[in-house]
Amino acid sequence: MGRSNELFERSQQLIPGGVNSPVRAFRAVGGTPVFFREGRGSRVVDEDGREYIDYVGSWGPLILGHAHPEVVEAVASAARQGLSFGAPTARELEMAEVLTGSMPSMEQVRLVSSGTEAVMSAIRLARGYTGRAVIVKFEGCYHGHSDFLLVKAGSGALTFGNPTSAGVPAELASHTLVLDYNDPQQAEDAFSRHGKDIAAVVLEAVAGNMNFVRPSDEFIHTLRRLCTKHGAVLLFDEVMTGFRVGPRGAQGIFGVSPDLTTLGKVIGGGMPVGAFGGRREIMQKLAPVGPVYQAGTLSGNPVAVAAGLATLRRVLEPGFFDRLGAATAKLVQGLESEARAAGVPFSGASLGGMFGIFFRKELPASFAQVMQSDREAFNRFFHAMLERGVYLAPSAFEAGFVSAAHSEADIAATLAAARAAFASARG
Ligand code: PMP
Numbered sequence: 386m387g388r389s390n391e392l393f394e395r396s397q398q399l400i401p402g403g404v405n406s407p408v409r410a411f412r413a414v415g416g417t418p419v420f421f422r423e424g425r426g427s428r429v430v431d432e433d434g435r436e437y438i439d440y441v442g443s444w445g446p447l448i449l450g451h452a453h454p455e456v457v458e459a460v461a462s463a464a465r466q467g468l469s470f471g472a473p474t475a476r477e478l479e480m481a482e483v484l485t486g487s488m489p490s491m492e493q494v495r496l497v498s499s500g501t502e503a504v505m506s507a508i509r510l511a512r513g514y515t516g517r518a519v520i521v522k523f524e525g526c527y528h529g530h531s532d533f534l535l536v537k538a539g540s541g542a543l544t545f546g547n548p549t550s551a552g553v554p555a556e557l558a559s560h561t562l563v564l565d566y567n568d569p570q571q572a573e574d575a576f577s578r579h580g581k582d583i584a585a586v587v588l589e590a591v592a593g594n595m596n597f598v599r600p601s602d603e604f605i606h607t608l609r610r611l612c613t614k615h616g617a618v619l620l621f622d623e624v625m626t627g628f629r630v631g632p633r634g635a636q637g638i639f640g641v642s643p644d645l646t647t648l649g650k651v652i653g654g655g656m657p658v659g660a661f662g663g664r665r666e667i668m669q670k671l672a673p674v675g676p677v678y679q680a681g682t683l684s685g686n687p688v689a690v691a692a693g694l695a696t697l698r699r700v701l702e703p704g705f706f707d708r709l710g711a712a713t714a715k716l717v718q719g720l721e722s723e724a725r726a727a728g729v730p731f732s733g734a735s736l737g738g739m740f741g742i743f744f745r746k747e748l749p750a751s752f753a754q755v756m757q758s759d760r761e762a763f764n765r766f767f768h769a770m771l772e773r774g775v776y777l778a779p780s781a782f783e784a785g786f787v788s789a790a791h792s793e794a795d796i797a798a799t800l801a802a803a804r805a806a807f808a809s810a811r812g
Contacts, residue, residue, distance in 0.1 A: 387433055388420065388431075388432040388433045389417055389418065389419050389420040389431060389432055389433065390417050392420045392432060393417050393418060393420070403418070404418065408778075408779065408780055408783070409779075411779045413760075413764070413779060413780040413781065413782075414763075414764045414767045414768065414779045414780065415764060415768075416768060418779070419431045419437075419771070419776070420432045422434075423451075423452075424439065424447075424450075424451025424452055425450075425451050425452055426450040426451060426452075426453075426788075426790035427439060427450050427451075427788060427790040427791040427792065427795045428451070429451065429776060435774070436774060437771070437774050437775060437776040438774060438775050438776065438791070438795050438798060438799055439451070439776045440775070440776060440777050440778070440785040440786060440787065440799075441776060441777070441778050441785070441786065442786040442787075442788050443655055444650070444778075444783075444786075445593075445625050445629060445650040445651065445739075445784075445786050446650040446651055446653055446654060446655045446696075447654075447655050447786075447788055448628070448629060448651050448654075448696065448700060448709075448738055448786070448788055448789060449654070449696055449699055449700075449788060449789050449790060450788040450789060450790025450791070451790070453654075453695075453696070453699075453790070455695050455698075455699070456654050456655070456692050456695045456696055458695075459691040459692060459694065459695035460656070460688055460691055460692050460695075462691070463476070463687050463688045463690075463691035463692075464688050466687070467687065468686075468687070468688055469682075469683060469686055469687065469688075470687065471682060471683075473685075474685065474687050474690075476685075476687055476690045476691060476694065477496060477685040477687075477690060479694060480496065480652075480660075480685070480690050480693060480694060481493075481494050481496075483694065483697050483701070484648065484652070484660060484662065485662065487628070487632055487633060487697075487701065488627070488633055488634060488636070488637070488646060488662075489633070489642070490636060490642040490643055490644075490646060490663060490664075491646055491662035491663055492662070492663065492664055492665040492668065493662055493663070493665050493668035493669075494660050494661070494662030494668075495660065495661060495662065495668070495671060495679065495684075496658060496659070496660050496684050496685040496690070497658075497659040497660065497661070497679075497681055497684050498657045498658065498659060498681060498683055498684060498686070498689070499529070499649060499657055499659045500528075500529050500622075500624035500625075500647065500648075500649030500650065500659050501528075501529025501530055501531060501659075502529070502659050502681070503529075503624065503647040503648065503649055503659035503660055503661045504528040504529045504531065504534065504587065504620075504622055504624070504647050504661070505529065505531035505534075506661055506679045507585075507587075507620055507645050507647050507661040507663075508520060508531070508533070508534075508584075508585060508587065508620070509677055509678075509679065510645065510661070510667060510668075510670060510671060510677050510679070511584045511585035511617075511618035511620060511644075511645060511667070512584045512585070513670050513675070513676060513677035514584075514618065514667045514670045514677070515584045515585070515616065515617065515618060517581075517582050517583060517584035517617075518560045518582065518584060519560050519561070519562060519579055519582045519583045519584055520533060520534075520560060520561045520562070520583075520584060520585055520586075520587060521561075521562045521563075521564060521572070521575060521583055521585070521586040521587070521617075522534060522536070522561060522562070522563055522564075522586075522587050522588070523563070523564055523565065523566040523588050523589075523592075523752075524537070524538055524563055524564070524565055524566060524751075524752040525566055525592055525594065525595030525598065525751070525752030525755060526566065526587075526588055526589045526592050526594060526595070526622070527589075527594035528587055528589075528622050528624075528647075529624075530550075532548075532553045532554075532557045532558075533553075533557045533558065533560060533561050534561070534587075535548060535549045535550040535553050535558075536548060536549060536553075536558040536561040536563055537549045537563055538563040538564075539563070542564065542565070542571055542574075542575075543562070543571075543574060543575055543578055543579075545558070545559045545560070545561065545562055546558045546559070546561045546562065546563045562575055562579065562583075565751055565752070565753070566588070566592055566595075566598060566600070566604070566750075566751050566752060567598070567600060567601050567604045567750045567751050568604070568751070569601075569603050569604050569607035569608075572586075572604075572607055572608055572611055573607065573611065576611045576614075576615050576617075580611075580614075580615040580617075581615070583615060583617040584617060584618060585617055585618040585619070585620050585645075586608055586611070586612055586617060586618075586619055586620065587620040587622055588600070588608070588620075588621065588622065589621075589622050589623075589625065589626070590605070590621045590622070590623060590626055590634070590635030590636060590639065590641075590643075591625075591626050591630060591635050591736055591739065593625040593626065593739060593741075593783075593784035594625075594782065594783070594784075595749075595752050595755045595782055596741040596742075596743060596749075596755055596758075596781065596782050596783060596784060597734055597735075597739065597740060597741020597784045598741070598749060598750060598751070598752075598755065599734065599736070599750075600639065601750070602639070605639050605641050606641065609641050609642075609643075612644070618644045618645055618667065619643045619644050619645070620643060620644065620645045620646070620647065620663075621634070621635065621636055621641075621643040621645075621646050621647070622646075622647045623635060623636070623646050623647060623648055624647050624648060624649035624650055624659065625649075625650055625739070625784065626736075626739065627646070627648040627649070627650070627651060627652065628648075628651040628652060628697060628700050628701075629650065629651050629737055629738055629739050629786070630736040630737035630738070630739055631706050631736075631737050632700070632701055632705075632706060634646070634648075635736075638736070643663065644663050644664050644667060645661060645662070645663035645664070645667060646661065646662060646663055647659065647660070647661045648660040648661070648662075651693075651696060651697075651700065652693045652696075652697065653689055653692060653693045653696075654692035654693045654695060654696030654697075655692060655696075656686075656688065656689035656692040656693065657683075657686070657689055658686075658689045658690060658692075658693045699789070705789065706737050706738075708789070709737060709738040709787065709788075709789055710735070710736070710737050710738070712738075712787055712791055712793075712796060713735040713737065713738050713739070713740050713787040714735050715796055716735075716740065716787060716791075716796050716799060716800075717733040717734065717735045717740050717742070718733075719796065719799075719800040719803070720733055720742060720800065720803055721733050723800060723803045723804050723807050724803075724807050726804075726807075727804070727807035727808055727810075727811060728811065729744070729762065729807050729810050729811055730744060730745055730746045730759070731743065731744055731745075731746075731807075732745060732746060732747055732748045733748075734748055738786055738787045738788065738789075739784050739785070739786060740784065740785045740786075740787065741784055741785070742763075742785065743755070743758045744758045744759035744760070744762040744763050744766070744781070744810065745757060745758040745759060755782065758781060760781045762810045762811075763781040763810070764781070765809050765810045766803075766806050766807065766809065766810035767779065768809075769802075769805065769806035769809040769810065770799075770802055770803065770806045773802035773805065773806065774798075774802065775798075775799050775802050775803075775806075
């Protein structure tokens with residue numbers, strides 16, 4: 386850790402908190418963030434040359450593992466042909482074909498450069514399409530850092546929200562209604578009170594920013610029905626789950642068709658790509674054909690799109706998710722049985738290559754329940770795993786990711802480390 390410590394000291398002088406995105410700073414778990422020098426397959430190597438089995442995968446994009454040779458080659462060869470044109474390219478069309486071909490609810494799609502941008506643009510589009518202002522979101526879901534989504538619940542369940550960040554004017558938060566995840570009755574009540582003003586309901590179709598919370602069938606079908614009935618746009622934020630939980634995202638698994646979908650992470654294979662798309666009638670409201678403005682100098686960047694296409698080519702091969710899902714389930718089941726043997730209250734779940742682990746006995750269904758897990762135990766477990774060469778997300782509220790590069794031996798080594806780490810988690 387010597388060099389990470391030294392680099393972190395220096396970084397803090399020049400970069401706020403020493404990091405370019407807050408969760409990287411290890412504030413939740415304590416200690417010094419690890420600075421990485423390289424990654425290969427399932428492994429990352431820090432600045433001191435220590436190797437770790439990585440379950441963060443750059444927070445989701447690296448579903449094939451680090452520096453997959455085909456992705457690296459696609460990037461190198463695209464770069465040789467030019468880094469950016471700011472004009473249409475055949476590769477963007479190919480990406481649009483792959484995305485719309487995989488996700489039937491997406492009749493048209495537009496590329497952007499991050500998940501934040503995808504959701505921000507999709508919300509503007511939903512507002513432009515409906516001519517309404519109100520956005521419904523759910524506590525514990527994260528949709529990027531645009532102003533009107535950095536909002537927590539107001540004083541009552543059906544009152545408008547308050548900003549969670551300084552710098553967000555209260556007026557912007559006042560168009561956002563924050564409800565409880567997995568509470569269909571509350572959604573019914575919100576629509577009966579505000580239905581004619583609601584432009585969109587936005588949700589993570591599996592919530593990965595409060596660790597890992599699945600929607601109930603009743604919840605997700607109620608939202609579909611309410612949006613249809615009241616003429617609101619149902620927006621699935623699949624930035625994390627798209628091409629991560631299955632080839633058609635969470636919507637393919639739950640059998641619900643949203644009006645708009647946002648994508649990011651895996652579709653860029655580790656490069657900056659986001660996308661939003663959905664029903665043609667809605668997408669036709671976008672400039673230059675419609676009145677809703679949206680643009681980007683580097684949107685559809687040829688090098689970034691090449692990385693995404695090379696990644697999706699592998700991800701869409703038959704059997705990919707059977708293998709990935711089995712490896713991920715094996716990891717989670719193994720962790721559960723090690724925790725049981727150590728007498729640690731613990732639960733875990735997974736879908737495709739995404740998983741959640743909780744230091745509480747039962748799987749949570751809402752943000753309030755997630756908050757009841759033992760964060761101190763997680764933090765001790767996190768550091769004990771890190772010492773043993775396993776890199777987990779440095780927060781009890783983040784989902785974990787397994788890649789196609791994680792071998793049986795990696796999973797076995799992780800479970801061996803967990804055996805010792807659970808003993809420390811017990812405190
Ligand atoms: N939506 C979801 C569901 C996400 O998980 C994230 C990022 N973790 C975002 C949006 C924002 O994406 P980005 O960080 O690429 O802006």
